[in-house]
Amino acid sequence: xxxxxxxxxxxxxxxxxxxxxxxxxxxxxxxxxxxxxxxxxxxxxxxxxxxxxxxxxxxxxxxxxxxxxxxxxxxxxxxxxxxxxxxxxxxxxxxxxxxxxxxxxxxxxxxxxxxxxxxxxxxxxxxxxxxxxxxxxxxxxxxxxxxxxxxxxxxxxxxxxxxxxxxxxxxxxxxxxxxxxxxxxxxxxxxxxxxxxxxxxxxxxxxxxxxxxxxxxxxxxxxxxxxxxxxxxxxxxxxxxxxxxxxxxxxxxxxxxxxxxxxxxxxxxxxxxxxxxxxxxxxxxxxxxxxxxxxxxx
Numbered sequence: 083x084x085x086x087x088x089x090x091x092x093x094x095x096x097x098x099x100x101x102x103x104x105x106x107x108x109x110x111x112x113x114x115x116x117x118x119x120x121x122x123x124x125x126x127x128x129x130x131x132x133x134x135x136x137x138x139x140x141x142x143x144x145x146x147x148x149x150x151x152x153x154x155x156x157x158x159x160x161x162x163x164x165x166x167x168x169x170x171x172x173x174x175x176x177x178x179x180x181x182x183x184x185x186x187x188x189x190x191x192x193x194x195x196x197x198x199x200x201x202x203x204x205x206x207x208x209x210x211x212x213x214x215x216x217x218x219x220x221x222x223x224x225x226x227x228x229x230x231x232x233x234x235x236x237x238x239x240x241x242x243x244x245x246x247x248x249x250x251x252x253x254x255x256x257x258x259x260x261x262x263x264x265x266x267x268x269x270x271x272x273x274x275x276x277x278x279x280x281x282x283x284x285x286x287x288x289x290x291x292x293x294x295x296x297x298x299x300x301x302x303x304x305x306x307x308x309x310x311x312x313x314x315x316x317x318x319x320x321x322x323x324x325x326x327x328x329x330x331x332x333x334x335x336x337x338x339x340x341x342x343x344x345x346x347x348x349x350x351x352x353x354x355x356x357x358x359x360x361x362x363x364x365x366x367x368x369x370x371x372x373x374x375x376x377x378x379x380x
Contacts, residue, residue, distance in 0.1 A: 112247045114183040116378020117318045122211045123179035123187050124322055124368040126169040127275060128194070129334040130361040137162040137195060139350060141233070143258060146303040146311075146320040149206075149371040157258060157304055160199035160233055167194045168340070168359045169234060169366065171278040174214045176287070178278065188278040189244035190252045192234035193340050194259065199230035202260045208300075208325055208369040211376070215367045218271050219292070223325070223369075225262040227300055232259040234301060236343040239281055253343040254311035255319055257301035259326070266296035268327075275331070275365065288331045290365075299326035301366065306346040321376035322368070329365035 114120040143157035169192040173179070179187050204227045210216040234257045243249060269292060276287035303322045305311065311319045341354040370376065 113251065113314070113318065114186055115180075116380075117321050117376040118211070118378040118380050119180065120183050120186060120318050121321050121323075121368045121376045122213075122380050123183050124190070124324060125172050125174060125212065126190070126192065126324060126366040127172045127277070127329075127362070128167045128169040128326065128364040128366060129359045130363050131165045131167055131193075131357050131359055134165045134355065134357060136164045137352065139352070141306050141346070142308065143199075143233070143304040143306060144308060144310075146305055146316070147323060147371065148320060149374050150302065155202070155204075158200050160197040160230065160258070162233060163196035163198065165193055165355070165357060166196050166232060167363055168192070168334070168338070168357070169194060170282065170334075172275045172365075173278055174212070175274050176276070177214060184278070185245065185248050186251055188280065189248050190255060191237050191239055191279065191340075192257070193237040194232040194234040197230055197233045197258070199258070201229045202227040206300075206371050207373070208371060209373060209375065211368040211370055213380075218273060219266070219268050223264055223266045223297065225264045225297060225300060225325070228261045228263070230258065231261050231299060232301075233257075233304075234259060235347055237340040238343055239279075239338050239340060241339065241341065242281060249343065251315055251318070253345065254315055255322055256304050256306060256344055257322065257324065258304045259299050259301040262297055262300045262325075264296040268292045268296055269294040273365070282334075286332070290329060290331050293328055293330070295328070297325045297327050299364070299366075300324075300369075301326065306344065309346055317377060321370070323371060324366040325369045326364045326366040329362060331362040333361050334359045
């Protein structure tokens with residue numbers, strides 16, 4: 083082969099390599115860069131729902147969090163009562179999630195039903211995963227976990243559906259919430275919260291302070307009716323624990339139609355529901371249990 087032909091061949095191979103490298107990020111962009119990166123940015127602001135009827139639906143739950151699974155704990159069955167709150171994504175102190183993670187966080191809305199279920203009765207040391215929160219509240223907090231309080235399931239607001247790749251992810255992110263007690267002293271610590279969901283993103287950021295007492299609820303991921311998330315999504319879902327702090331502030335004051343996203347709730351024919359969402363109740367931040375951090379880099 084002549085020198086010219088060799089050079090042409092090398093250029094052809096280089097072009098193939100460049101085209102392949104340009105294509106691969108688009109293919110891998112279907113999920114956040116790592117479970118740790120996703121969970122670190124999982125912050126939710128919760129608002130009160132009132133005056134809705136009890137659902138009366140019985141569901142069998144399975145814990146997904148590795149710490150609870152390794153301890154052999156069983157979630158068991160719960161009975162869904164009335165919807166009590168809506169949780170929507172927020173950013174803290176003006177810092178938004180990175181571009182690969184933002185679409186998955188900004189479309190995660192939880193409709194939380196009161197439940198009757200078994201208490202957890204467990205002591206845990208929780209690590210604050212988000213560095214903003216770790217700086218404000220400290221890196222760890224010890225909690226005693228008690229009664230089952232709520233099951234939060236993913237929903238769509240006013241038929242504004244997420245992109246397909248995002249919908250196929252968030253539809254499996256359900257959490258069971260338990261009451262917690264703690265000796266954490268955080269009264270007066272400042273935080274600024276701003277909405278991430280496109281429906282509320284234009285609202286004015288809130289300059290807030292954490293009140294006394296400390297956290298009052300821990301929410302941990304579960305599967306319903308033994309329907310597990312797909313294997314590619316499970317590593318993200320199973321580490322999606324959030325710790326909730328009482329937090330007042332600007333009310334949402336919105337009349338919304340909430341439509342179920344979770345496949346089990348759809349199969350159970352849980353109908354869309356018009357709800358009035360009002361008082362600001364809490365702020366939930368991502369945590370890890372007993373030092374078991376989500377895999378991957380932040």
